[in-house]
Amino acid sequence: MSADPTYATAAPPSHRPLVSVGMPTYNAEQTIAASIECLLQQTVADFELLVSDNASTDGTWDVIQDIARRDARVIGIRQPKNIGANGNYSAVFRRARGGYFKWASSNDWCAPQFLEHCVARLEAHPDTVLVAPRTRLFQGDLNHYTDYDRDIAFDQPDPVDRFIAVSSKLPLNNILNGVMRTAALARTRLIEHYVGADVVLVGHLALLGKIELLDEPMFYRRMDRETATQMMSAEALHRHHYPVKTRRALFPAWRKTGGWLHAALASDLSRRDTLRAVQWSLRQAYWKAPELGRDVVDAIGQSVRR
Template identity: 30%
Template sequence: MPTISIGLPVYNGENYIREAIDSVLGQSYRDFELVICDNHSSDATQEICEDYAARDPRVRYFRNEKNLGAAPNYNRTFELSSGTFFKWLGHDDVLADGYLEKCLAPLLEHADVVMAFPGLTYIDGEGAVIRHQNRPDFGMMAELPGERTRQFIDHQKAGDDVFWSVFGLIRREALGKTHLIASYNASDQVLLMELLLQGKFYQVPEHLYLRREHHNASMTRHKSEAERLKWFDTSLRKKLIFTHWNLLFKHFKAIREFKPRDSLTCYLQICRRFFLREWRTMGGEIKLIAKQLIGIGRA
């Protein structure tokens, strides 16, 4: 059994997947497996991955019989893995050398740390640096879950950069207690909440995760809420979309399920985000839902 499993979900990733795989195989830390789940690609992804798997036994390649959607494919990489620690890797992203070694160290040293992740750097389609993360430290190292929730909410004030920590190195035991990547928009935010209720998040100061932004990236191609919902899971055909209300209730559900000792503080911090900062958006969703219901009733 390897110490670390890396899950690489991919669909039509021929342009960048070689660079992603090479960045894993070139790591200084060697005790890992790379689990690639191909979501029925129609380009050269299969041939590329099979070539790597034939040359390195640490590379395990699986191809789905049909496109399952992003969320089920992400989760399948975890289900097929066996490492004590797990991380996801986008097929168009890159790990700088030393990533695995430096993220593993705090997890081995501190039993109460459930996830470690490095600094984030954005790169473009050619690999040129765009910018670094918008805060120097996204760590959440408070002792109490409620205080870590407060740190999580405060980090969000700076933008969405903190959510990319979901690509950090995670204890398998903790990740297995979550709902993984669920089939709704921004479910990674709830996954992070489920993890921080179980333990601390440690940020390694070096910028070792290179997040690629390019015109063919999933979040660029799927701009509308409906398009992103279908991208998460191809079996979904929902018409009513209320992302922020759904996220509010999913955060509440996470607190209810994990029962932290300071649950009230956790609830209050989540309310601080949604009702104090995002009330306009949530009000807009109610209006949109009302219009959709009226339209359905007239159909």
């Protein structure tokens, strides 16, 4: 194995694709094949599919290798150890080469026109950084779904208004499964190692451009205890983010506050808008004072136990 901490089923082709799709996965042997196949059937063919296996203990890697042998667009990436869900999401983006990027779960399903319609909207609206369709939720059988009616766009003209709306109004973060500009995503810290980092990322993107919602239900999201973080127990959620003991697990509320502040300061806003975004972030920190206090108590407790 080389110095690179991961290895892949094949070297990426020299052609730079229109879209990179990144699929982080862990122990998804039962669902990943269907999730990959729906992407291979997209009406946009000019894409690469980067599938990063986070050191699965089941047959996930075997499934990835088998599909990669049959379709050159699929590049399997194997992590030698579990780097946490958020770490794997960020790792797969760093391999992307397309002008547009989409994260895809190994448990969900996308309609064939997903990439085509999202890319078309992005190309027609240069001030938009992310486009996503409406969502349908399902458990088990894909045909038994429920339309999710709380997906919203963040397309206000004012970037700070968008930032505030994301931090206060985003329910399920379905919108992060849309298609975004690679250049915009590269300006962020991606998904850092704390709960809620995905929402902070959307907030940062909202400062960089508009986030649009297509009025078409083309994203089908699986909702069960094994795949949906909102339905996991506290213990399972902690393992999802921190599979091994690490200092990154300490001070999650403080890290999240720092994430909001970094987004406000790193988005090349006017001085006035930067101040507004920072003030909003500090106001959120004030509201979260009990959580910040618990972080300190928890850190002291862990220090004492050592």
